[in-house]
Amino acid sequence: MIDKDYIKVNCSLCNIPFKTKLSFQLLIKEIEKMSVEHSHVMSYMAVELLKKLDHAPELKADSVSQAMLDKYPELVKQLMSFAFNPLQDDLELSAAWKPFEPDGEFxxxxxxxxxxxxxxRIMGLAKEDEMELDExxxxxxxxxxAYFIILERYYKVDIPVDLPFTLKMTNTDTGIVKFFNKRFNSRFLEIRTTGKVKELSAEDLKVLLDNDHDLDLxxxxxxxxxxxxxxFIQFQYxxxxxxxxxxxxxxxxxxxETVLSKxxxxRIKDKIRTLIENPEAEFGMAANYGFETNLNQQFIWNTIIPREELDCFSxxxxxxEKAFxxxxxxxxSDIAQLERNVVVEKLLKYGIRSHAIVPLLHEGEIMGMLEFGCKKPGSITMIQLKLLHDLFPIFALAMKRSKEDWNDMVRSVIQEEYTAIHPTVEWRFREAAAQLINNDESIDNVKxxxxxxxxxxxxxxxSDIRGSSLERNEAIREDLETQLKAAKQILENDKEVADVPLMNDLRYTISRHLKTVGSGLKAGDEVVIIDFLKKEVKPVLDLFKSRYPEMGSLIAGYEALLDPELGVIxxxxxxxxxxxxxxxxxxxxxxxxxxLSAQKVYPHxxxxxxxxxxxxxxYIGQSLVKDMEYSDIYLKNMRLWQLLxxxxxxxxxxxxxxSLPTKLDITQLILVHSNPLSIAFRQDEKKFDVAGAYNIRYEITKKRIDKALVKGSNERITQVGKIxxxxxxADEIAEYRHFLxxxxxxxxxxxxxxxxxxxxLKGASGLRALRIEVDFKGTNTGLLDAKAYEEVITK
Structure with a gap:
């Protein structure tokens, strides 16, 4: 119910405003029903328990105190055996609590x-990256x-009672961290009222559900x-x-920033330790361009051996280097068994005995490497690494993206200050620089x-490529399928090698990968299959080529299909x-x-x-231009220019x-926003962004409209051949109708x-669109000259 996208829950209450009492009356009523149903499997137990309860009337009262729980511990256990399955006692993580009392487990x-x-053990809320809720x-x-139960019991509105957080448990003896979710059961919870329950209309209920972050309402x-x-309440963990x-x-x-920051x-290191259930494990990650470069100068270098202790040549x-x-x-399994060198000595210095290095590959290129280490020999195993296997392609993509981001940062540092500033607004930065010089301040303060x-x-x-992700995935799938089939044909073609056990295993693996490719690739599948083709299939074919000359032409045909640089089709x-x-x-x-032509009409x-x-x-407006008067005519000109x-x-x-090898087409859209806004130059990224919280809606809309659907349908607003x-x-679109x-x-x-x-859309509602169809048979192919623009927009 609580959506993590909400910024804050509005709640001025400081304490629980309702009364709560521990009571077993609803459970006892259920037991009484069992006692008279002689066919019920627990009827006899129910009868016997009720006899015992007759001698402990305090447990049958409206309210049961802690003293009564302490007085009749065995009877309480017997009562609970009707709410909890005794056969699951050693398996289920379940507990009973006094109603809405944080420390009320009994x-x-x-x-x-x-x-x-x-x-x-220490229990707490797993707050990392959670939304900002009330304190x-x-x-x-x-x-x-409480509200969900009231809505269900009194207003027949069924809402799942899910907790909006995860519990974090830390074992202080072992350091192992675990996370648990709860399931909530209010079957044995009764609600009473001090007065008449207020009736709510359908509109009232809609207002409640539409404002689920406003508890004051x-x-x-x-x-x-x-x-x-x-x-009482039951929880299952x-x-x-x-x-x-x-x-x-x-x-x-x-x-x-995760990959680039300490x-x-x-944070990654802590999560890796949790996943492999080894709180003492060491973790390292590094990005690189190759072993011939100065590894210690790379932007990501968080390894077990600190960068200041070894240079790249070590x-x-x-x-x-072997892994690379x-x-x-x-x-x-045991570093101590390796031949001594400076790296081995350093690892031993840090107490590392068990160690693993994982190269991170993306499209056959190494983006970086991960390393895992532990002080106990044999503690790092392939089984543990396989548990992390699905994450390796994600690490590789993160490294690739961070590498690109880093390169952009390096280029911006190399360039002189503000060299990438758009000519239209260069005058404003000159003013800032002149002011700085006049004040005799450090040039850095201009920022x-x-x-x-x-x-x-x-x-x-x-102008977006329609279905580019699907087309890309289909291209990858077809290439992999072609290569796998070609390899399989070679392994099945020659009778002399067809029955070799290793060939049977390779053919089986190829068939399995073909099935994967046929059913649709998932994250990491491409990397796994290419790795298999290069490391398992290629060595076998190289061996066959030298040992069985008669297979040379067949293998040569296969190799001719491969890209000479990438080694794959x-x-x-x-x-x-x-x-x-x-x-x-x-x-x-x-x-x-x-x-360039539009800039001549009015700079923007x-x-x-x-x-x-x-x-x-x-962006167009008076504040951007110093020596030229602005008029709305120029905005109209830009809008017509954009359409044409x-x-x-x-x-x-x-x-x-x-002429396209793969048939691709484009969809196009325009976002109209007539209310003026402010843009501010961000010194850290050397770019302009919309300024002010109110204007953020425009940015949100920009990012989401390409996925927008026509209301009441599954049809995208963007279509090929249309704008x-x-x-x-409505007033925003009036001049567009004239242009159309x-x-x-x-x-x-x-x-x-x-x-x-x-x-x-999330963060943007009430949108409409005009969708026009391009006339591909039209004879008018050029844009307008300045005079023609003026005639259209001034009519």
Whole structure:
């Protein structure tokens, strides 16, 4: 119920406002029913227990005190045997609690006591990366649980009572960390009221559910101080250590600062220790460009041996270089058994005996390496490493991304200050520099001055490759399938080698990989299959070529299919990448050329960037230009220019279709935002960003509209051959309708114009769109000159 995307739960309550009492009355009623149902398997036990309870009337009371629990411990256990399965006592992590009391546990299974009991264990909330809730997370959780039960019992609204957090358990003896989720059972909990329960309309309930983060509103509609809870609550705990840790680790690796920072490295290290259940394990990671470079100067270097203790040349000829060159895991059960060298001596100095090195490969290239170490010989095993196998491709991608980010940072440092500043706003940075010089301050202090341009209107456009991810995956799948089939054919062709046991194993593995490829590749499959083809199939074929000359031509035919640099078939992937590049180059060239003309009409800020397509941001307004007066006429000009450029792009890409190795096409959209906003220069990234919390909605909308659906359908708003003009308010689109009439008359677009309502997006609702269809048969192919623009936009 509590969504992690909410920024904060609104709750002014400081204490639980309702009364609670421990009671066994509902459970005893169930036992009484069993006692009279002679066919019930527990009827006899129920009768006997009720007789004992007659001698302990305090346990049958409305409220049971702790003193009564202490007085009748055996009777309480017998009572609980009807709520908890005794056969699961040593298996289930279950407990009974006094209603909504954080420390109210009064019964638990043997498994619970063993795993989660007090003594050498510390329990707490797993708060890392959780949303920012109210300061008292436990109180907020209790209030939600109470409300969910009330909604179910009194208003027939069934909401799963899930806890919005995970419990973290640390064994202080072993240091092992575990994570657990709870399941909540309120079967033996009774609700009483101090007055008449307020009736809620369907609209009231909708308001509640639409504002699930506002507990003050909930308490206004359903005052909790009018309720009393009697009975007890059952909790069942489930070990989610692996799933929780892997999920958090993946989230960490998606953030570039995790890989690049010491704090991020330490978080990864803790999670690795949790996954392999070895709190003493050491962990290292490093990115590199090859062993011939100065490894100690790389941007990621968090290894077991600190970088200041060894230079790069010390690693040559060691197991690190072996793992790097052979692109395979190197596991050492006992470092002390290795021949001594400076690396071995250093590892022993740090007490490392068991050690493993894992190269991280992405498309056959090593992005970096991970290392694992432990003080006990044999403590690091292949089984443990296989538990982490699915994470290795993610580590490789994180290294690759961080390497690219680092290269961008290096380039920005090499460049002089502000060399990448757009010419339109260069004057503002000159002013800042002049002011700095006049004040005789350090040049570095220029970064402290805020450079903001207020009241500018944004213009955003995107030309995206339709289905690029699917096409890329299909290309990879076809190439792998072709290579696997070609290899299999060779192994089955020659009778002399067909029955060799190793060949049977290889054919079986190939068949298994073909099945994987046929059913759809998952994360990491591509790396595994390519690794298999290079390290297992290739050596066998090389052996056959030298031992069985008659197979030479067949193997040569197979090798001719492979890319000479990559060592794998790269036909479909190359076709895809070539097609993608051709389209993006064409779109980029058109935008660059036409943008130069648009700047002559009125200077504006413009930036373009590539994803799987081409996107651009532009901003226009008086604050950007110093010596030229701004008019709304220039904004209209930019908007018409944008429409005409998109028509030109669509037509040029359509003309490319016959020359594309892989058939790809584009979708295009425009986001209209008429309210002026401010943009500020970010010194850290040397780029402009929208400034102010209110304007963040524009940025959120930009990132999500390409996935927007037409309301009431599964149809994307973006379609091939069409241009989607997305807007929020009717007055924003009025001038566009005028432009569209002109474009229809001139043969730029067809007369088919769709006015559509969009499904709400997260963070952006109430959007609409005009969707126009490009006229690919139109004879008007050029853009307008300045005079023609003026005639259109001033009518």
């Amino acid at each position: 019964y638990s299974t043997s498994a619970f006591k063993r795993v989660l009991g007090e003594g050498n 008292n997370l436990l109180l907020v959780t209790i209030l939600y649980q 909930w308490n206004k509609l359903i005052p909790l101080d009018e309720f009393e809870f009697r009975g 489930h070990d989610v250590t692996r799933d929780h840790t892997i999920s958090k680790l993946k989230s960490d690796l998606l953030k570039k 704090e991020g490295y330490l 690693y040559q000829g060691t197991m690190y 060159n052979k692109k395979q895991i190197v596991l050492t 402290n001055e805020d450079i903001v341009f207020p009241d500018v209107v944004p213009i955003y456009g995107a 790269y036909d479909k992937r190359k076709d895809f990448e070539d097609s993608l590049t051709l389209i993006n180059d064409k779109v980029s060239d058109i935008i660059d050329k036409e943008q 800020y413009f930036e373009k960037y590539r994803t799987d397509g081409i996107e651009y941001n532009a 450029v998109m028509v030109k792009v669509a037509r040029e890409v359509r003309s490319l279709q016959s 989607a003009i997305v807007y929020s308010h 009439d002109f474009m229809k008359a001139q043969g730029y677009i067809t007369r088919k114009v769709e006015d559509l309502e969009l499904e709400d």
